[in-house]
Amino acid sequence: MFAGIGDQVRSYGPAWFFSSTDKNVSYPPIAQNWMKHGKEQPDSCGLGPALEVIGGKWKALLLWQVHKAPARFGELKRLVPDISEKMLIQQLREMEADGIINREAFPEVPPRVEYSITEFGIELDNALIPLVRWGKQHAGRTDGQRPGKAGAHTVVTNAG
Template sequence: MGKKQPDSCGLGPALEVIGGKWKALLLWQIHKAPARFGELKRLVPDISEKMLIQQLREMEADGIVHRQVFAEAPPRVEYSITDFGIELDNALIPLAIWGMQHAGRTDRQWPGKADAPAPHAL
């Protein structure tokens, strides 16, 4: 038998797609409703514009969000969740529940703590 890889439990690939500070929060917002860049910036105010651009590009490349450009003047761009993204977002629900149950056990602040997402598929 070969040596087990550290990500053999499945967390490695999952964290590769959703890892980082912002992607789960952005995915949550986009799952609620398709959103434009400016809307996402307002909904997640602590994220820098550069980081928002980077995170959305990575999420699009990973297939969890869809970027649609409307042929208007000026062009309008809207981000929506894909079926693959919905599947990932639903997989994060138990983690969100755990986080809400244990939020008081840490003094760490996280972005969007004031309007923490309520699980949407309980």
């Protein structure tokens, strides 16, 4: 997503969600990208930048796995079995570029690479905890309720 920025991993405070004019704040890569293109945050709630970093089907699951302990590529593939190898590579690269995970390559034969969570990623992971609670609380209510999902209910009415 933002190639070349992934190695600028620092600790970020919540101030970047609210202020794009403060020159003393150290902004994460995603906020730097918004500012570089002259875009202000879409609203003060911070959902735009947050969803741009963690949006999609896989990133939150991958973040959850690496928050427990550093993990190698093959281990992540086993822990999230429905993700394709191509998608796993893409998601890990985007997460590294956004500064939420760190990729460490060890100079060994065979090569070994581990992915671990950054301080910025820990902050994001902590922000997802209420969402996890909500999902667990409402899992039965949301399963199969949307059209096109397995088990979805179809209502047919007669117009005549």
